[in-house]
Structures are given as C-alpha cells and as structure tokens.
Amino acid sequence: MSKLNRPAALRLHNLQVSYTQNGRPVPVLGKLSLALGQGEIVSLLGESGSGKSTIAKAMTGLLPPSAAIGGGELTVGDGAAVDLTANGVPWSKLRGRKIGLLFQDAQQALNPLLTVRAHFRESLRFHRLASSAKEADGIGVRLLAQLRFSDPTAMLDRYPFQLSGGMCQRVCLALSLCLKPAVLIADEPTSALDTVSQKEVLDLLRRVREEHGVAILLVTHDIAVANAVSDRIIVLNRGVIEEEGEARAVLSRPQAAYTRKLIASRSRIADAPRRSDEMPTASEPVLEIARLDKSFHKKPVLRQLDLTLHRGDIVGILGQSGCGKSTLARCIAGLERPDGGRILYRGTDVVRLRGRARREICRRIQLVFQDARASLNPRRTAVQLVQEPLRYLRIGSRREREALARFYLNEAGIADELQERRPPQLSTGQCQRIAIARTLILQPDVLICDEAVSALDMSVQAQILALLQRLHRQFGFAMIMISHDVRVLRSFCHSIAVMNEGSFCEVKPAEALHLESRQPYTRLLLQCAGELEAGLG
Secondary structure: OOOOOOOEEEEEEEEEEEEEEOOEEEEEEEEEEEEEEOOOEEEEEOOOOOOHHHHHHHOOOOOOOOEEEEEEEEEEOOOOOEEOOOOOOOHHHHEOOOEEEEOOOHHHHOOOOOOHHHHHHHHHHHOOOOOOHHHHHHHHHHHHHHOOOOOHHHHOOOOHHHOOHHHHHHHHHHHHHOOOOOEEEEEOOOOOOOHHHHHHHHHHHHHHHHHHOOEEEEEEOOHHHHHHHOOEEEEEEOOEEEEEEEHHHHHHOOOOHHHHHHHHHHHHHHOOOOOOOOOOOOOOOOEEEEEEEEEEOOEEEEEEEEEEEOOOOEEEEEOOOOOOHHHHHHHHHOOOOOOEEEEEEOOEEHHHOOHHHHHHHHHHEEEEOOOOHHHOOOOOOHHHHHHHHHHHOOOOOHHHHHHHHHHHHHHOOOOHHHOOOOHHHOOHHHHHHHHHHHHHOOOOOEEEEEOOOOOOOHHHHHHHHHHHHHHHHHHOOEEEEEEOOHHHHHHHOOEEEEEEOOEEEEEEEHHHOOOOOOOHHHHHHHHHHHHHHOOOO
16 A cells, blocks of 8 residues: 555555355455555556446445455544454445445446436435435536536426436436545546547536545546546556555556556557558448438537548547437437437438338447447346347348357457357457447448447557458448547547537548637537647656
8 A cells, every 4th residue: 555645535455356256255355455546547547347436346345245344444534444254334324424335337227217306406405415305406506517418407497318428427427426435436538529529527526526525536537537647547457566655656657567557558649640541432332411401409419410421431420428429320220209300221221211221221330329338238248249130130040140250259359269249248348349340240331330339448449440441441431430539549540530519610631620620619628638638748
C-alpha cells in the first residue's frame, strides 16, 4: 500500500477474491491493498478482466453469488475497520452514503419502471437527505443541470428506456452525487459518453473533489481519462498491482512492461492505416436515406436527414449522446419506424415493406450493438448464438448452419476451444467478436456498428478494429461506424458525418475534419477531444 500525503479517506487491506467456475474456485485478486487520501482522485487502470470492477464491487458489497471473499479489511475515514469476510457487514450504512458507486452499465443500473424523479426521491428519502418530495426534486434538477441536460425539469419525468446510453450515465452520476458520499467509486463513468459530455463529467468530478473533499477511485481503461483527472494511477493486471505512482510519472516514464503495453495499444489505434480507395465505389448506392424524420413524445430526434452509402464505403457518424445516432441506426435496421422520409436499399423503400419481404431486407442490413454481452443469450454457447439468424430465417440444415457458424467464429478470431463456451465464461472483447460473427453469417451488404468499441479497453479496441478492417476487405460490405471517439473514426473511416440535434451539420473526408471547420459544433467536439488527449504526447 502506498504512503499517503494526506489523511486517508479509504483503506483496503489484503483483499482476496475468487470466482467459482465449473465447480472450482478461480483466484481473481490476491492480497491486494490500496488507499485513497481525502480529496484525492486515483485511477485504477487496466484491461477488462484485470479485476478493476471486482475491487469496486467488493468495497460496496455487490459481488455476485459466484464470488467469494477470502480475506480483506475496509476502513472508511476514521471509522473502524470492517472485516469483509464477516457476516452482517452494514452495507446499508456504507453503500451510497459513505461510498458511492457509479456503475459502468448505467442503463441496467436504473429501474426501467421508475422515472428519474422517482429514482431521486427513493434514494434521497431512504438516506434521509430530503424531507419532502419537492426538496428531492429540487436537488435532482440542480444536479441534472450541472450535467448539461438542456431541460432538467422535463428529464425528471423520463424513464431510463427513453434515454440514450450517455444520458443514463449522467443520470446515474447525479444519483451518486446527490448522497454526498465521502468516497465515490466511478466504474468506467465516461466510456459511453461523447467528448463534450466526457469533459463535463470529468470537470464535475474535479469540482466535487475541490468543493466537498470527496475522494474518487476512477476505474477506467482509458489512458486519456486517467491522465486528465488523476493525482495518482494504479495499474492493475490480472489482480496484481503492476505499478502505481504520480499520474504524470506513470504515463510518461512507465516502469512496468504491462503499462508500456497499454500505452502502445492506444498509439496503435491513432496510427492505424486508413484503407481509403482500396475498395472501388459502385455506381449505384447500396443505401439511400432521404429526408428522414423521427420523434419521441413529440420531440424531434431525426430531422430531414440525408445519407448515401455505396458498396465498400466506411462512413463514420460523430456526435454527442442524445443527438440521434443510435435512433438512426435502429431506423435503418428496422428496429424503429420513422415518422417520415425514405430508407432505400438498392432502390427499394424498406420502410414500406412487411412480412417476408422485410425479413429478406433485414438479412442485408445488420447491426452490432454497443453492449455485445447484453445482446447475447447467456444460456447459449458461442456456436449456438451465431447460428440463431440462420435458424430464424430457416436457412440450411442443422449441419450446414453449425459449419457456417464455426467458419465465421474462426474468421472473427474465436478459437475452436472457445466456441462451446457461453457469454458469462468469455471476456467482453470475445463477446463483441461473437456479435460480429453473428451479423456476418448472413453476408450483409451494410454493417452498422453502434459504439461497438467504446466500452472496450485499448488493446481490445485495436484488435476489434483490425478485425473489422480485415473482414471489410474480405467481404466488401459497406459500413456505418457510430462513435463518439474521434481517434477511432479518423483512423478507420473514409468519411465522417457530424451529427447535431438529429441532422448532419457537415460530411467530410476523415482527414479533412479538423479544428478549422466552419461549423462551431464540429470545432467544439474536436476541441474537447484534443483537451482529453493533451499531455499524452
């Protein structure tokens, strides 16, 4: 455990955690210790599977039944040490009020049957921090306004399923902060957010630290985020602390080989060669979107939107959360019905199609979701999951479907010994590969990736992008890559469409998108991205 230069807000001593897999305990953390000083921001940096989220859940009593704590003590402030192996740990007094936890998957952390207003009222009144519903509403409106919600009062009456992933993340952050905890554990709080919202959230974390002296443990795979706000960085690899120290020293002069590998993985994305002009553009478009409109609860989400995609094109869509990116993807894939306009696939308006004709078009336009694990049935094996579209569409015999599934799993980098495993037994990156294989088995003409790499650590991001490049070269489909990460779009796409409030404010070749743009909105996005990258060389 490192020495602190300030009074301790939290101490974790000799934490040991194992998970039960196939009836056997698998060690995840072995005698791990860390400490946070009052008002200190410490980033816990590492790849998925390194044990970062396990630490966060162990300190808040939220480990799953398959986990067992073999040892460990937790001390918050000047309170008594809590034996984490004992029965009857007072989590209702520790969790939320003393230790706040901001979850990585914000959408699943919220109750879909409750409005945002009800979430605030329930939390504040349970912890006796609001004497009335009106007072709870006022606290909610103030925090939502700080997190850049344009109409925080109206947001109180929205349900989680009516919000984008980025909006849910900001709501969860407001719910964590409303309890004024002494320690805030933020588990990947910015992975689903655009660069503007990322900057706002990080600025808010700094302000919370400065104004209230809250200690923050930031769990992240994003080196730029860790560099932007951290006093110290702890690098975790397979349950072991590889390196820790002052943030700038760790990132500029890394001592551990693993830390150097993480930094190199980030460079691989930025330096990846773009494949422009390798695939000839067809004379006729594969996909045409003309004057597309979509509203939710009378609020316009897509406004007179136009886009054309030819065979082999890779078009990136950049914009803030809530601007309509995912709604556009769902409309194209047939998961939402637009209110107006046309979506033409090879000249056929797919909006008007029904039944068998619509299903045939669905084969040709496939969508890879942001949360791959949530899109996969946890009870099915990888080879069963990839066969699902063929079985649904009654294509081929059972033997032919299995052979095709294994072929595409191999193409996606899932080895034979992993193909009989289920999603809970696989890493996040492996689940994303399975989701990609499941879309490609139908041999689509258009592949839409909706934030397909935003939740992945840097080394896995680089692997998935390299995989998509190879498959694109091999099969020649057109792609729409939706992302809030400017680096990813610049390195991967031929052109980038900047989306703001449901329409494209500009569409340019990827290399032509820069800070000198005439569009203020584009300059804002690029400026915030540049500020996050500052200091990383």
